[in-house]
Amino acid sequence: MNFEQNPKIEELLNSYIDDELSADERSQVQRLVRENPTIAQRLRQLERCKALVSSLPPAEPPARVVAGIKQLLRNHSAGTNEPKHIENRRGARHLFVRHILAASIIIGLVGIFGAVVYKIVGPEKTTMPIVAVQPAPTVESAVTPVEAKKAVAVAAAENSTSIGLYSLQLQTADFTAVDAYVNKLLEESPWLRYEATKDQPGKSAYRILCSRGGLEAMMSDLATVWSKFDSTTLIVRTDDVGRYVTVESVKPEQIADIARQDTIDSRVKLAKDFATLNSVEQIMPDEKMLAATEQPMPELTTIPKPVLTSGDKNTVTAPKGAWDQVQVDLNIIVTNHK
Amino acid sequence: MIIFPGFNDLTCVGGVVGAEDCPIRAKRVAHSQHINVEDAVLVQKWQNGDTGAIEKLVCKYQGRIYNIILKICSNPNDAAELTQDTFVKVIENIDKFESRSGFYTWAFRIAVNLTLNYRKRKATVGFTSLDAELAAGDEQARQGLAAILSDDKSPDPAQIAENKELCELIQKGIRELDDEHRAIIVLRDIEGMDYAQIAEVLGTELGTVKSRLSRARAALRQILEAL
Numbered sequence: 001m002n003f004e005q006n007p008k009i010e011e012l013l014n015s016y017i018d019d020e021l022s023a024d025e026r027s028q029v030q031r032l033v034r035e036n037p038t039i040a041q042r043l044r045q046l047e048r049c050k051a052l053v054s055s056l057p058p059a060e061p062p063a064r065v066v067a068g069i070k071q072l073l074r075n076h077s078a079g080t081n082e083p084k085h086i087e088n089r090r091g092a093r094h095l096f097v098r099h100i101l102a103a104s105i106i107i108g109l110v111g112i113f114g115a116v117v118y119k120i121v122g123p124e125k126t127t128m129p130i131v132a133v134q135p136a137p138t139v140e141s142a143v144t145p146v147e148a149k150k151a152v153a154v155a156a157a158e159n160s161t162s163i164g165l166y167s168l169q170l171q172t173a174d175f176t177a178v179d180a181y182v183n184k185l186l187e188e189s190p191w192l193r194y195e196a197t198k199d200q201p202g203k204s205a206y207r208i209l210c211s212r213g214g215l216e217a218m219m220s221d222l223a224t225v226w227s228k229f230d231s232t233t234l235i236v237r238t239d240d241v242g243r244y245v246t247v248e249s250v251k252p253e254q255i256a257d258i259a260r261q262d263t264i265d266s267r268v269k270l271a272k273d274f275a276t277l278n279s280v281e282q283i284m285p286d287e288k289m290l291a292a293t294e295q296p297m298p299e300l301t302t303i304p305k306p307v308l309t310s311g312d313k314n315t316v317t318a319p320k321g322a323w324d325q326v327q328v329d330l331n332i333i334v335t336n337h338k
Numbered sequence: 339m340i341i342f343p344g345f346n347d348l349t350c351v352g353g354v355v356g357a358e359d360c361p362i363r364a365k366r367v368a369h370s371q372h373i374n375v376e377d378a379v380l381v382q383k384w385q386n387g388d389t390g391a392i393e394k395l396v397c398k399y400q401g402r403i404y405n406i407i408l409k410i411c412s413n414p415n416d417a418a419e420l421t422q423d424t425f426v427k428v429i430e431n432i433d434k435f436e437s438r439s440g441f442y443t444w445a446f447r448i449a450v451n452l453t454l455n456y457r458k459r460k461a462t463v464g465f466t467s468l469d470a471e472l473a474a475g476d477e478q479a480r481q482g483l484a485a486i487l488s489d490d491k492s493p494d495p496a497q498i499a500e501n502k503e504l505c506e507l508i509q510k511g512i513r514e515l516d517d518e519h520r521a522i523i524v525l526r527d528i529e530g531m532d533y534a535q536i537a538e539v540l541g542t543e544l545g546t547v548k549s550r551l552s553r554a555r556a557a558l559r560q561i562l563e564a565l
Contacts, residue, residue: 007552007553010556011552014548014552015533018526045487046555048486048487049487050527050555052483052486053508053558055493055498055499056498058405058528059408060401061400061401061405064418065404065421065422068418073392073393073396076429
């Protein structure tokens with residue numbers, strides 16, 4: 001007989017050995033036991049199991065328990081019940097203060113955490129350098145065909161939807177040669193309009209108005225002297241007044257990529273991605289940067305490429321004719337870095 | 339005046355009387371509700387300011403309460419602490435004790451609840467009793483246990499009590515039960531409570547006590563056979 005499937009019989013047998021049955025029930029069990037050897041055997045098993053446990057010697061409480069309880073009784077007899085209530089009130093006050101302190105600490109930590117998160121993911125804030133820019137000449141004042149073309153470009157820039165103001169800060173130890181190169185490059189680029197300001201020794205500021213294609217061509221030319229710059233920083237304006245994204249160690253192709261974006265949001269997003277990427281490269285100059293989509297190379301440390309929500313060369317399709325419009329307003333500041 | 343629950347309804351010949359006027363009937367009623375008359379008298383004295391009464395109650399039950407706490411929690415140090423905690427609660431709450439149940443079951447209920455709650459907390463934070471990790475019994479004790487379980491040898495309580503290794507094996511088996519089963523086995527087979535008292539201590543129904551005890555014994559037998 002499987003007693004697990006007959007829990008009532010098992011309960012009955014247990015009640016029998018525990019003397020918890022009425023006289024009638026006891027008689028029934030005794031009859032069952034007489035008639036069924038399996039039940040009789042199970043009853044003996046249960047009795048043995050019970051006898052084993054019941055035979056365990058009782059444990060005496062240690063002397064310290066008895067002494068502790070006696071002390072408790074003495075305190076009780078001495079009327080320490082009244083102080084107990086006072087202690088309870090003190091305890092409640094203490095607990096309340098602890099709760100307040102804990103809440104304050106939690107609020108403080110949440111505040112710090114929030115500030116850190118904002119610092120990491122929030123828009124970067126920097127001061128846009130003040131660049132002295134001469135007023136652009138009007139179309140009427142242009143004399144030569146080249147000047148006329150430049151003036152038309154400026155007018156177009158002022159009337160069209162410019163993609164924003166950029167500032168490119170370049171520092172070089174070879175200021176004279178590099179500045180001369182930049183000057184020459186701008187002079188020989190009729191597709192862009194620029195203003196040069198050189199009122200301080202060792203510093204030249206250029207304001208450039210051009211199309212995105214023009215900017216790309218200029219960056220391509222600048223790339224030849226890029227290695228001479230000790231520091232290259234691009235500052236991109238955001239939607240928020242007074243807020244800018246700073247891209248340290250920016251590369252010419254990155255500037256062209258950013259300028260290629262159609263909206264401020266996508267430009268800011270791409271600028272942030274490049275800022276992160278360049279920052280990681282600065283921290284780990286000896287590591288090769290791989291895109292997350294490329295085949296992993298086990299011998300290299302693979303750093304996930306920042307996810308570009310836009311700005312990928314292969315995915316951007318500029319509207320036809322966009323390259324002919326003046327869309328970029330860029331300040332380039334070249335300074336002597338001694 | 340001592341007041342027992344339901345006492346004012348009792349009538350002796352000659353009109354309505356209190357318990358002190360009809361001790362035989364009082365004792366019968368008290369027993370039917372698991373109320374020990376001696377305990378009830380001591381509790382009443384204590385509540386009336388007789389501090390000696392509590393000492394008698396403590397002396398009467400401290401050993402038994404320690405014993406069942408130790409058997410449930412398996413750790414002498416924890417059992418000592420929990421025994422003291424039990425009496426702290428008893429003393430703190432004696433004013434709230436309304437004699438609806440006996441002092442005995444009330445105090446044991448406090449002890450068992452404290453112990454089971456302590457075991458739950460311990461299980462939550464992942465502690466295990468060092469005592470529970472001890473290897474129990476030698477080969478001879480295992481053979482003796484197997485002989486008793488297999489019907490070859492009648493259990494002799496005196497011999498079992500003297501056989502330290504065998505006792506260790508049995509205690510190890512009890513420790514391996516889950517808390518509910520361990521508590522009910524301890525209350526019935528070690529403390530010797532009847533089913534109604536166990537139901538009161540554990541705060542459960544009589545039917546639950548029967549079924550749980552049945553399952554606990556079956557589980558214990560399986561564990562002991564596997565040792």
